[in-house]
Amino acid sequence: GAVVSQHPSWVICKSGTSVKIECRSLDFQATTMFWYRQFPKQSLMLMATSNEGSKATYEQGVEKDKFLINHASLTLSTLTVTSAHPEDSSFYICSARAPGTIAFLNEQFFGPGTRLTVL
């Protein structure tokens, strides 16, 4: 399957600082990327859908000014958690949708996740 990477894999920051998480599709171009948040022992919660070159579409209840998403190229999307607070501590996972070709069939691939801890 295709590979999606995330960086960093974990980050610890002080309350009030901003943290940027990168998501890259390594062997395919992704016109659509997704950002999820996962709490312990729970399923994934979609935060936003990001299309290359346009503004992200946020799910209801997700603050777009707090979780800034940029999808500047077909292989890179970034999530910036601005003015982070302890309640933002979570596991953030990105995903990229592969092209609708015979090889990929629009399959969605996930990154390894980023563990954010805000002190």
Add this chain to the structure above:
Amino acid sequence: KQEVTQIPAALSVPEGENLVLNCSFTDSAIYNLQWFRQDPGKGLTSLLLIQSSQREQTSGRLNASLDKSSGRSTLYIAASQPGDSATYLCAVRDVGAQKLVFGQGTRLTINP
């Protein structure tokens, strides 16, 4: 609104057994369905993708079936191994939609 349910929430079986995980969805107008596994503290690994026009997909010891009309999919794992222990997630993509709708997952434990 599409809803995806996975039963059971947790399953523990001895090594070597064949097992079936269930997934049901409320709206049959789906584009595709994916099965994933997630290990603790890790991201999701895509196991199988079934297009809406397909009935099943196979990969190694895994076989996923799809019955769109009844809103059901099953993931069959043959000759289970301790390394199969993980949480298995089912997700559907509706026709015309961008996002996947996930079930809550089945936490599988294979006992040596």
